[in-house]
Amino acid sequence: MTEQSAWSFADDRGQLAAADRRPARVLAYVQAGATLWDYGIRPEGIFGSGHDGAEPDRAKTGTLPLDTVDYRGAGDALDVDTLLRGRPDLVVAVSYGHGQLYGLDPDTAKHLEERVPVVVIDVGQARTLDRVAERFAALARSLGGAPVPDASGELHAARERLRTAARAPGAPRVVALSPAGPEQAYVARPQMWPELRVLAELGIGLVSPTDGAGVNWATVDWAEAAALEPGIVLADIRSNAVPLHGITDPVWGAAGRGARTVPWNPEPLCSPQAHARFLALVADAVEEAAG
Structure with a gap:
């Protein structure tokens, strides 16, 4: 990595995700992807949880442009090959504590992290909403995003x-x-x-x-x-x-x-x-x- 192009972000598990350049193709859990979009970061793909189905849940997608963001599916439909089909260079997931990637089978999550950097944001009950928002804002900034004026x-x-x-x-x-x-x-x-x-x-x-x-x-x-x-x-x-x-x-x-x-x-x-x-x-x- 070079000083000019290196990118890194310490996630809420205390783990450092790093790449030799700033990620440009982000795959995200739907909640994370919709939040990042509000900062100007368009994910290349999103995935759901076991509560979701073959189509994205419009209650969770906010203003995401679903015509250009690939929905990978949810639950048993998710495996590493499916998750990686858009060639993401970063995965953004959420956790409800203990660092487990919400919506993904632990084995799938393990193999995914062997292939691509993963950032996990803790959205669990121990966090305040302001703190969760701060973490998403920091991640968005690191990826080149910015808040909407006002x-x-x-x-x-x-x-x-x-x-x-x-x-x-x-x-x-x-x-x-x-x-x-x-x-x-x-x-x-x-x-x-x-x-x-x-x-x-x-x-x-x-x-x-x-x-x-x-x-x-x-x-x-x-x-x-x-x-x-x-x-x-x-x-x-x-x-x-x-x-x-x-x-x-x-x-x-x-x-x-x-x-x-x-x-x-x-x-x-x-x-x-x-x-x-x-x-x-x-x-x-x-x-x-x-x-």
């Missing part, structure tokens, strides 16, 4: 708007959940989700399910979900979740009368503009609910 200002404005809305009399109770089907829902434990902790820090009244089984989610029936009396429901819109509008349980309907629904992606893009868009949607709903 994106940080838009995020600050969105935070302050939501903070003000949360202080208003009559601010609603908020429940985050992922519909599992006509009988059950997974209700998020807010303290386990970095983006939900941001809402709580801004004063939003997030409602926690009762203690019990499940670290990140509590599995409840719709009557139990309704008993939480949400004025706003943050509904998981990923493709593996059942659409909330498809739930016809009458108990839920009665309890949810007047409840506003905000689309929520539990695998959020970590750019300032993407975070600002989500906060603005929550602020819209809080302001409407408060009258």
